[in-house]
Amino acid sequence: MKRVARGEPLPWGLLPLGALLLPFLVLVAQGIPRLGGALAAWDVALNSLLLALVGTLLVLALGLLLAALALWGGVGRGLEALLFLSFYIPPFVTGMGLLFTLQSFGVALYGAKGILLAWTLHYAPMAYALLRPALGPLWPLLRAARVHGVVGVRRLRVLLPPLLPSLLSAGGLVYLALLGNFGVPAVLGLPARVYVLPTLAYARLNSPLSPDPIGEAAALGLLLGLLALPALLLRPRPLLEAASEGPPSRKPLYALLFALYALLSLGLAAWGLLREALFNPYTGALEPAFAAALALPLVVKGLGNSAFLALATASLLALLALALRPFPQALARARQALDLHHTLPGTLLALGLTLLLAPTPLYATPWLLLLAYLLNFASPAFRALEAGLRVEAQVAAARVHGLPFWRAWLRVGYPLLLPQARGAFFLIFSLALSEITLSSLLYAPGAETVGVAVLGALNGGLYREAAAVGLILAALSGLALLALGRRGW
Amino acid sequence: MGAQRLLGALLFLGLSLAQGTLTLYTSEVLADVNALVEAFRREKPGVEVKVFRSGTGEVVAKVRAELQAGNPQADLLWFANEDFLKELASKGLLRRIPPTVPGYPVQYAPGGGLYHEVRLLYNVIGLNRQRIARPPALWQDLLRPEYRGLLAMPDPNFSGAALATVGTLGGRFGMEFFARLKESGLKVEQSNPVLQQKLARGEYGVAITTDFGLRQEIAKGAPLEMVYPRDGAILVPTPVAVPAWSKSPELASRFLRFLLSPEAQAIFAERGYYPVMPGAPRPKGAPERVVALQGHFADAATLERFNALFGLRR
Incomplete structure (x- = not known):
């Protein structure tokens, strides 16, 4: 089933895939000699590490709790969408909203506690999405435990060992997301000098x-890469993989708690923004x-530039993923090669591209940002078409009936894949629209x-x-989620 | 989807085909730059004006980085760092534009027009009326115990105006003055606008900050007041210059002359600055005469001492 279209040549060799790694290689090469100087910022590195670790624990705990509530309460897609809404609000907007909300109660949210709160609220839905599919199949274990007289908190001991691999891989993803997150610390940390x-x-x-701004930044980027390395070794599994569980119970109280949390987290961000804006x-x-x-x-x-960049990125990537889709191995290889560009902190990619392309005319143009976006968002876009519906059998059937290779795909394969491509498009569009890490390092006047x-x-x-x-x-993100949610995610 | 991309490509093409572009690197407050750019474009509709706006420190850093990379972009420089402009001038990197606008006081265009003051701004003492009962009258009054824990100023690494505060008050009273302010709980915020927001919302009670920004917030209804200290408000040089590397020097000098036009000078006054041209209106609520203390920017060593004192990271 894997390669029905046997004998079709790969559309390109592996060499260009190696070239994709150039930004990181340049960053390492330029960063290493200056690493000694960057170690003077060891306290910031430690701060980064601790914040990301504590944040990951908080996010995992909340995500797990939400997953448990969802399973107990039999929470369906509608309520889930409400929860995901706060994940679709860009993190720096969440940070800003929390800041204004708490300000209206006379609390200044700057610094580590603010960053942690914003991260926890924003990334908990992500942990939830990763953990619920892992937790669902384990749910019957709880019943077995009760039969054996294990109740209360001790039930965690039954649940945790089989859950550990999922927790580790979800933790790895969350850790990488927090470590590389720029928007929240920029909004809540910079004003209080928490770096x-x-x-x-x-x-x-x-x-x-600084006599050598790019070099110093590159060394810091390298340091960031070193902190990211252990998490990469956990081989984090990606988001966007659905698994189903038979909801064992339907206790409305838990569904209500779930809904209350979703509304609260949304409200905490929205209240301050609305009050401030209105x-x-x-x-x-x-x-x-307004x-x-x-x-x-x-x-x-x-707004114009972002809309253009997001449209261009989302459509190019969706088209590219569709073009590669008939060659599953090539698609998987390309995606694997580009995984790093997505999972590693965006700061690394941006600095690598700066080092690589500063002497070229591409620098200080919107096209550099487009390139960065394409590299950064390729992996989730390709993954959306890699996973899910298999259409090879149908295409093979069409070929048996005499349709040539591409025609079989155009007439039979692609129409079936359209919903998936649309999903990829909206996902990438909404991510790219409010991108801030790459943009803040790579923008040029007129291309903000x-x-x-x-x-x-x-x-x-x-x-x-x-x-x-x-x-x-x-x-806008909410609208993109609506468009996406018509088929679930 | 293809049509969208085509549209985007046309958009970019359209921008590059406009009748000349002007790239302005400035530390001016965004809304003020926009008002000026809008007015300028009403006069020269085909011109595309690109603005890079940040604190003086970041703008200077960007210019330096681009010079280092051999790819400077700005056609106009406008920020609160006269020393950097002098440095550029000494390397022959500034284009001299003779101050020929009638009535324009020559002292505002040193070196025969290497750079130009187009309006005046002062560092003063800003107060939140709801938090402060007795306003200070002199800079030294900031040390009064009643202001303990209510004091703030912007970061001189970021704000050129704050760099002038450190240089001028440090020169006059010694760095000891800032050490004592620190003991009295002086906080350092990143920028003037952010500081003014926090002052207006009562997070601080007393702040060393720019006069025009305070006036703008007062106009919006903020419970603020300002004191021009009797021993002199700090006059912050914020000159405009056209660099020699500019690709459209004609347009740049035209913009510079526009800033001295009655229209632009009126915009300055409306937004709380003192205009430089004789006969231009005075900003609303501003004193007729200001005792001015010529601002001096802190040098690198002084800034380092300030940073060490307040534990600031560059």
């Missing part, structure tokens, strides 16, 4: 005192800031993305305008 490696690399790249903070009068935000050329340009515009507005004290754009982004 993590991605934000420090960004600060170094923009430092007025009301004058001094007089309390209703003065929506018009003022959209009057900022940076915002309009950023909307994420950069929001950060700029926030750092320029335009809180209300930033909140308004954050809401717009959240709404």
